Amino acid sequence: MFCPKCEEEFPDTTPTCRDCNVELVSSLKEDKFPELAVICTILNEATAYIIRGFLENENIPCQLENISFHAGPAPVADLMKVRLWARKEDVERARKLLEERQGIQVCSACETEVAFEDNVCSYCGEKLN
Ligand SMILES: [Zn+2]
Ligand SMILES: [Zn+2]
CATH class of the missing domain: 3.30.70 (Alpha-Beta Plaits)
Structure with missing residues (x-):
């Protein structure tokens, strides 16, 4: 899992980036607003x-x-x-x-x-x- 803000990588068990307080995403290549x-x-x-x-x-x-x-x-x-x-x-x-x-x-x-x-x-x- 990756933080979309600081691009740090985390283990799958971590739901959020502690530094940025944002939800992690599975890929950084994902469109920012896919929806x-x-x-x-x-x-x-x-x-x-x-x-x-x-x-x-x-x-x-x-x-x-x-x-x-x-x-x-x-x-x-x-x-x-x-x-x-x-x-x-x-x-x-x-x-x-x-x-x-x-x-x-x-x-x-x-x-x-x-x-x-x-x-x-x-x-x-x-x-x-
Ligand atoms: Zn972060
Ligand atoms: Zn037209």
Whole structure:
């Protein structure tokens, strides 16, 4: 077993690292957040905060990741791109709530938020159901 913080190795019988007070993991190569998945990409930072608040009210904890930095040369709207993450098991429920309560659907191809009444994703051209 290994401590994910100080990377010290411990015998299997030790559940936590005494120095860091964190739970040990069986491998350090493991993804830090293996249980997280993307709910959707939001094209406006303010909207992203509103949606996070909405979902956290529904008991779905989320994380915002600003991905604008990686976008490269892009139209102005892309400057505020934010990706919304949640636990894998919450993603489906989160998308459903967004659809029902916020009028937002998530493109199945590029995971970008699009208006509920749209038939085609305006970002990647994917047909929406
Ligand atoms: Zn440690
Ligand atoms: Zn799309």
